[in-house]
Amino acid sequence: xxxxxxxxxxxxxxxxxxxxxxxxxxxAAACGGDDDSAGKKGGGKDVRLTxxxxxxxxxVFATAEKAYEKDHPGTDLTVSAAGSQELAAQVKQGSPADVxxxxxxxxxxxxxxxxxxxxxxxxxxLVIATREGNPDxxxxxxxxxxxxxxxxxxxxxxxxxxxxxxxxxxxxxAVKPVSKEANVRSVLSKVELGEADAGIVYxxxxxxxxxxxxxxxxxxxxxxVASYPAATLKGSAHGAxxxxxxxxxxxxxxxxxxxxxxxxxx
Numbered sequence: 644x645x646x647x648x649x650x651x652x653x654x655x656x657x658x659x660x661x662x663x664x665x666x667x668x669x670x671a672a673a674c675g676g677d678d679d680s681a682g683k684k685g686g687g688k689d690v691r692l693t694x695x696x697x698x699x700x701x702x703v704f705a706t707a708e709k710a711y712e713k714d715h716p717g718t719d720l721t722v723s724a725a726g727s728q729e730l731a732a733q734v735k736q737g738s739p740a741d742v743x744x745x746x747x748x749x750x751x752x753x754x755x756x757x758x759x760x761x762x763x764x765x766x767x768x769l770v771i772a773t774r775e776g777n778p779d780x781x782x783x784x785x786x787x788x789x790x791x792x793x794x795x796x797x798x799x800x801x802x803x804x805x806x807x808x809x810x811x812x813x814x815x816x817a818v819k820p821v822s823k824e825a826n827v828r829s830v831l832s833k834v835e836l837g838e839a840d841a842g843i844v845y846x847x848x849x850x851x852x853x854x855x856x857x858x859x860x861x862x863x864x865x866x867x868v869a870s871y872p873a874a875t876l877k878g879s880a881h882g883a884x885x886x887x888x889x890x891x892x893x894x895x896x897x898x899x900x901x902x903x904x905x906x907x908x909x
Contacts, residue, residue: 690884691719693739695730697746697871698826699767699803699845703904704744707897711888714896718884726801726826734758734876741879742888744871746827746845747802751872761872764892765906767845768866769806771859772834772852779840781859784811787818787841795839797830798823806867807843814865831856845869847905870909 696704701724708720725733727745734743734757743758745751751761773781779792787794796818797804804823811818821839824830830842835855849858873892875885891897893909902908 689717689719690881691721692741692879692881692884692888694720694722694742694744694888695733695740696722696724696744697727697730697802698724698828699746699848700724700744700871701828702851703847703901703906706904707892707900710896710900711891715887718888720888724828726797728800728802729825737878739878739880740876741881741885742873743876744873744892745802746869746871747805748870748872749805750802751874754874757877758874759877759886759889761874762889762893763870763872763909764897765871765901765909767847767869767871767906768863769803769810769843769861769869770846770849771841771861772831772844772849772856773841773859774834774837775855775857777857777859781841783859784814784816784861784865787811787843788816793821793838793840794818795822795824795830795833795842796820797827797843798825801826802869803827803830803843803845806869810843810861810865810867850905871906 694704704722704724708722712718712720727747727750730743730745731750731754734740734754743751743754744764751758771781771784771787773779781787786792796807799805799808822833824833827844827848831844831848831852833839834842835852846858849856873889875882875889879885898908
């Protein structure tokens, strides 16, 4: 075998190729990295976010999900709705998720070790849901103590249940519910199906069942205001994308979706 001269064409070609590889390596690494920015506008790696949301957000978040995914093609949202206390238990048990939205600040405050700084995205108020046409002529909170009226409430561990107890206690109304439910949608369902004559739900929940229930307004001075905080979860594998979604929830586009569904400004 003949030795190759250090200045021969073969050596020069090899040196040029090695230099090119060295220059391209950092670029390739940057393009192939796991970057949550792909969940924003403009291509890149897809991001799947799991959002834990209070039951009363079920319908409006279905609309928000479609709007966000349309505007952010790199992000796929999965919304899991349940009572806020159930969501809190899931978070504490380490269930994989990225964003949490509860129907009260108390539940969120109890999860400070597991969440980022929360942002209140909306507010809500209570109404009395009755069977369609309000055949029992329920006019206010005091009527819920009427003998023979079947009333269903949410359990006291649920935000809407605590709000309900608060307004009833403040008015000195003693109600003996036929059942206490795990979330506000279960209360609404009992009234819809005729298994209860009335129940206390959020205004937005009653509005989601037109032609199935009637809503009796509770005066502002007797009512309670529910706040909905949203926060990222520290255990999220997609922190940047989760933060982007929470920021969007507090912005004008999500705000309009929430207002259209009957939620109030934060």
